[in-house]
Amino acid sequence: MHTTHLAAAFALAAALAVSSALxxxxxxxxxxxPAMREPKIAPDGKHFAxxxxxxxxxxxxxxxxxxxxxxxxxxxxxxxxxVDNFEWASAERLVVRLKMSMKAVQDNRMRTWYRSxxxxxxxxxxxxxxxxxxxxxxxxxxxxxxxxxxxxxxTIFIPIVVRNFVAKDRNQxxxxxxRLRQDLFKVNxxxxxxxxxxxxxxxxxxxIMDGYGKLVAxxxxxxxxxxxxxxxxxxxxxxxxxxFDASGDSGVDAAGLTEDARSLAVLRHDGRHTSALMRRxxxxxxxxxxxxxxxxxxxxxxxxxxxxxxxxxxxTVDDRPRYNYFDxxxxxxxxxxxxxxxxxxxxxxxxxxxxxxxxxxVEGPRHPPEFYFLNRTTHAATQILSGYPGLSEADxxxxxxxxxxxxxxxxxHAYLTLPPGQAGKNLPVVVLPHGGPDGxxxxxxxxxxxxxxxxxxxxxxxxxxxxxxYGRAFTEAGFHQWGLKMQDDITDGVKKxxxxxxxxxxxxxxxxxxxxxxxxLAGAAFTPDLYACAAxxxxxxxxxxxxxxxxxxxxxxxxxxxxxxxxxGSDYDDGKLLDATSPDKHADAIKIPVLxxxxxxxxxxxxNQSERMNDALTAAHKxxxxxxxxxxxxALNFSETRIRMLTELETFLKKxxxx
Numbered sequence: 001m002h003t004t005h006l007a008a009a010f011a012l013a014a015a016l017a018v019s020s021a022l023x024x025x026x027x028x029x030x031x032x033x034p035a036m037r038e039p040k041i042a043p044d045g046k047h048f049a050x051x052x053x054x055x056x057x058x059x060x061x062x063x064x065x066x067x068x069x070x071x072x073x074x075x076x077x078x079x080x081x082x083v084d085n086f087e088w089a090s091a092e093r094l095v096v097r098l099k100m101s102m103k104a105v106q107d108n109r110m111r112t113w114y115r116s117x118x119x120x121x122x123x124x125x126x127x128x129x130x131x132x133x134x135x136x137x138x139x140x141x142x143x144x145x146x147x148x149x150x151x152x153x154x155t156i157f158i159p160i161v162v163r164n165f166v167a168k169d170r171n172q173x174x175x176x177x178x179r180l181r182q183d184l185f186k187v188n189x190x191x192x193x194x195x196x197x198x199x200x201x202x203x204x205x206x207x208i209m210d211g212y213g214k215l216v217a218x219x220x221x222x223x224x225x226x227x228x229x230x231x232x233x234x235x236x237x238x239x240x241x242x243x244f245d246a247s248g249d250s251g252v253d254a255a256g257l258t259e260d261a262r263s264l265a266v267l268r269h270d271g272r273h274t275s276a277l278m279r280r281x282x283x284x285x286x287x288x289x290x291x292x293x294x295x296x297x298x299x300x301x302x303x304x305x306x307x308x309x310x311x312x313x314x315x316t317v318d319d320r321p322r323y324n325y326f327d328x329x330x331x332x333x334x335x336x337x338x339x340x341x342x343x344x345x346x347x348x349x350x351x352x353x354x355x356x357x358x359x360x361x362v363e364g365p366r367h368p369p370e371f372y373f374l375n376r377t378t379h380a381a382t383q384i385l386s387g388y389p390g391l392s393e394a395d396x397x398x399x400x401x402x403x404x405x406x407x408x409x410x411x412x413h414a415y416l417t418l419p420p421g422q423a424g425k426n427l428p429v430v431v432l433p434h435g436g437p438d439g440x441x442x443x444x445x446x447x448x449x450x451x452x453x454x455x456x457x458x459x460x461x462x463x464x465x466x467x468x469x470y471g472r473a474f475t476e477a478g479f480h481q482w483g484l485k486m487q488d489d490i491t492d493g494v495k496k497x498x499x500x501x502x503x504x505x506x507x508x509x510x511x512x513x514x515x516x517x518x519x520x521l522a523g524a525a526f527t528p529d530l531y532a533c534a535a536x537x538x539x540x541x542x543x544x545x546x547x548x549x550x551x552x553x554x555x556x557x558x559x560x561x562x563x564x565x566x567x568x569g570s571d572y573d574d575g576k577l578l579d580a581t582s583p584d585k586h587a588d589a590i591k592i593p594v595l596x597x598x599x600x601x602x603x604x605x606x607x608n609q610s611e612r613m614n615d616a617l618t619a620a621h622k623x624x625x626x627x628x629x630x631x632x633x634x635a636l637n638f639s640e641t642r643i644r645m646l647t648e649l650e651t652f653l654k655k656x657x658x659x
Contacts, residue, residue, distance in 0.1 A: 027650065029390030030451035031643035033058065036385045038349075039359045039371050041065070043307060044091035045352035047121045048359060048373070051083060056639030058083040060096055062121055065357065065373070074123035082637050084114070087145050088306075090153030093118050093189045095129070095145050101601025101633045109553070112603040112633060114139055116158065118189040127192035129158065130185065146184065147209035147309055157197060158185050159207055184215070203229075205559075208264065210257055211308030216282070217264065219254060221246055223557030228252060230264075232282055241285050245270075246559050248566035252280075255302035256311045258291070259326070265291055265302060265311035274298045274471045277314045292324055298469050307353055317469050319401055319413075319443045323347050333358075333376075345444055348374075359384070363445045365399035365417065388447065394420060397453030399443055402460070404496045406489045410477065413470070414462040414493055415441055416502070417453045427458040428507035428657045429497060431523070431531075433490055435514030437478065437567065440467040451646055452511075456659035460497060464489035464519075466567070480569050482543060483522045483581030490519060491527055506532060507657035511649065513537040514605060514634070521583035521594070521613060528591045533656035535595040535649055538605045538634055541613035542585070543578035547571040549606065587616035593623040595652045597645055599632030625652070 032053060039050035049062040060076040060083050076083065081098035089095050097116045104111050116129045139161055147157045161180050182204040186197040198207070198215055205228075208217040218238060220229040228246040231238040244252045253267035255277065263282055269275040276293035280286070292299060292314040303313035303323065313325035325331040337346045337360060344364040349371075351358050356376050363369040368388035374381045402416040418424045430452045434441045441461040449459045463470070464486045466478015478486050490510075497503035510523040510531050517539015524534035540546050547564055548571045554560040569577050579585050594617055598610040610626060617624035627648055632641045653659065 025390055025395050025454065027451070027643050027646045028639070029388065029395075030447050030454070031646045032056065032388075032390075032639040033637070033642065034369065034387035035389055036371060036387055037369070038085065039384065040086070040088055040306070040350040041352050041357055041359055042088050042091050042121065043353040045354065045357040046091065048350070049086060049088070049094060049121075050371075051086070053639060054078075058637060060086055060094070060119075062094070062123065074121070076119060076123070076126075081115070087148070089118070089145070089148055089156050089189055091121070092153070093120055093125075095156060095189070097144060099633075101603060101631075107552075109549075110601060110603045110606055112601075114144070116145070118192065125190070127190070129187050129189075129192045130160070130194045131192040132194065146207050147211060148307060149211075149213045150307060151212045154189050155213075156187055156189060157207070157209060158187050158194070159183070159200075160185050160194075184218075206254065208254055208256060209309065210261055211305075211310060216257055217241070217254065221559060223555075226557060226559065226562055230254065230280075241282070242280075247562045249563055254280075256304060256309055259305075259310050259312060261310070267299060267302065269298070269472045273473070277302060277311070291326070296471070298471060300469060306350060317440065317442050320345055321347075321442065321444075363387075365443060365445055365450070366393045366396040368396075368445050368447075388445075391450075395454055396420060396445075396450045397422075397459070399449075401443070402493075404493055406465070406485075406492045408485070410465060410474075410489070412462055412464065412489050412493060414460065415443065416497075417449050417459040417461075419453050419456050419458065422456075422458070424458065424502050426504045427502060428456065428653075428659055429460055429494075429503040429509070430457045430653070431460045431462075431490060431494055431508065431510040431520075433462060433464065433510070433512045433516040433519040434467070435512070435516050436468070437464075437466045437482075437486070437515040438468040438475070439515075440469045447642075448646075451650075452653075455650055455653070457653065458497075458502060460493060460503075462490050462493045479566055480574070480577070482518065482568055483526060483583075487519060487522050487526060490523065491530060494530060509533040509535065509653055509657050511535040511537075512539065514539065517605075518583070522581070524590045524592055524594060525583040525586040526581075526589070528589050531592055533593045533595070533652065534590075535597070535652060536610065536613070537597045537636075537645060538599060538602055539596075539609065539613075540605055541583045541609050541616075543568055543582045544571045544575055545612065546605070546609065547578065584612045584616040587613070587620040587622060590617065590620070590622050593652070593656050594625070595648065596624065596626045597629065597648065598627075599629040599634065599636065599641070601631055601633040604634040 036050045036052050041048040051058050052061045054077050057078040062074040081100045084097045084099040086094050086096045100113050119126045146159050149155045161182050179202045181202045182200045183196050184198040184207050185194040187194040203220045205221050206219040215233050217232045226246045228244045230242045232241040255265045258265050264280045266278050266280050268278050275298040277291040277299050278287050279289040279291050294316045297316045299314045301315045302311045305312050316322045323334050341362050344362050346362045348358045349361045358374040360372045368391050370386045371384040372381050397417045397420050399417040402414045440463045452459050466486050498505045510520045512520045517536035520534045520536045550561045550564045596610045598607045614626040629641045
């Protein structure tokens with residue numbers, strides 16, 4: 001491997017990134033989208049690609065691993081649609097998924113639409129997939145790569161929602177009823193043309209393949225009762241293998257085929273303290289063998305082989321992510337990487353098919369994500385690029401666990417990041433609850449938290465009850481507790497910070513996005529004397545409206561609605577509770593300045609949530625600032641948005657609590 005040539009190929013990435021670290025980094029050093037993320041190597045090891053920042057927008061950049069001296073990388077920029085993610089389908093071609101936020105014609109609600117395209121590694125041969133049917137060019141629910149085909153790398157499989165007309169009853173004169181149905185399409189990567197490979201029914205939710213073009217199973221979901229049906233294929237025929245409760249998140253998450261192709265790996269929690277990865281035999285339906293389980297922490301996700309899609313391990317999180325591989329050789333590689341980068345989060349994020357060439361990710365609170373190219377044959381390692389090259393260790397704060405007991409005795413794990421060089425006494429504090437609410441925080445790099453720490457604020461991140469990862473009982477302790485015990489957990493942590501002398505009680509602000517934005521607004525409304533300010537980015541303010549939107553979007557008997565009803569409550573049955581815990585219904589109780597920011601293209605938490613809060617605060621004559629981000633969705637995809645968000649937040653915090 002010619003490392004000098006490889007380094008030269010990274011010149012474009014370096015030029016697009018923020019300039020060298022400064023003693024006091026500008027907002028752009030934190031807010032510019034990562035200079036590199038999601039690097040993936042081709043199966044033959046001759047190219048790799050990554051999503052990088054180009055003009056502040058995500059772009060796909062393709063590199064040769066061993067380039068000629070004057071070789072330049074191939075750049076595929078975002079246009080009207082945003083580059084969302086990509087996969088290598090073969091050594092010659094990549095599949096790139098694009099997204100766009102648009103209002104649906106039939107109901108005028110903002111939705112995220114997707115479509116995919118294929119491109120050769122040299123930048124030629126770009127085709128839009130499913131271009132032979134205009135209806136499939138953008139799809140709301142599905143446009144992702146369900147499976148590669150190692151037997152025929154020129155094809156992939158994509159699930160697509162199609163229109164299906166069915167008779168309402170046996171009256172042949174009655175006009176048929178239109179329903180949506182999910183089918184599995186086989187798509188040619190060279191032409192973009194697709195054809196139906198397998199026909200689902202109107203309740204089909206997912207497909208499972210073996211990575212070699214064979215359909216293994218599909219998952220259907222009935223409505224009354226809300227159940228998952230696991231349909232296993234024998235040839236072209238599918239038969240019922242099992243039925244599972246699908247209410248809330250009680251069902252089976254079929255993660256994929258096991259390496260021996262005889263079983264499915266399924267993620268289950270019923271009857272266990274923590275979620276476990278189980279083996280379900282395809283022939284017998286037996287599900288007694290545990291593939292992986294941890295007595296204290298949930299399996300957060302399966303680890304999959306990036307070429308076959310088969311399950312090869314499991315991820316758990318204590319204070320850090322833990323990567324547990326079933327294969328001894330892969331686990332040995334993981335152990336070696338951890339030994340080479342002690343105290344950091346490290347793993348092989350991509351391998352070629354021969355498992356000789358590897359891209360390694362390394363990150364930690366004071367170590368922004370950084371990528372290395374490792375040749376396991378020559379043992380040569382080349383640093384590729386940092387995701388945030390404008391930051392140095394000296395710019396970033398130390399992050400440590402900070403555990404405490406809630407008022408009812410429940411143990412809460414939290415994290416505290418101190419400003420660089422600060423001793424941690426009598427500091428202005430930003431409380432930063434995570435979103436989800438089924439997410440969780442862990443020790444690692446956060447561009448948002450580290451920006452706040454760099455500006456002189458201690459950052460407190462509690463994993464309140466309802467957070468995922470700590471076992472089923474801890475998750476269920478948060479059911480129907482929005483604004484109640486979940487909020488108490490945050491409040492109790494803030495009070496401990498004050499009691500420990502870390503927080504200046506007059507200089508505490510609560511800030512968050514998604515559920516964290518809700519928690520910020522709830523903190524302002526329900527504990528009006530605890531905080532000096534509150535800022536919500538894409539936060540929820542009206543719980544009845546939010547649950548109604550899920551019902552309207554996904555249907556009365558959908559798994560999605562059932563999940564949100566389990567977490568929040570029903571807009572039908574629990575309307576009074578939801579109003580009692582909706583911040584926009586209690587704007588008159590708020591005493592502090594409130595900052596609202598929201599992307600106009602957000603389809604996950606629509607902007608009407610911030611509009612309702614702004615209207616309520618304005619009507620109550622409160623101090624509120626509302627900032628809209630045109631063209632932006634829930635993910636904050638663009639540097640311009642992130643930089644403005646951080647700039648507005650920094651100004652707001654300085655004015656409200658100083659620094």
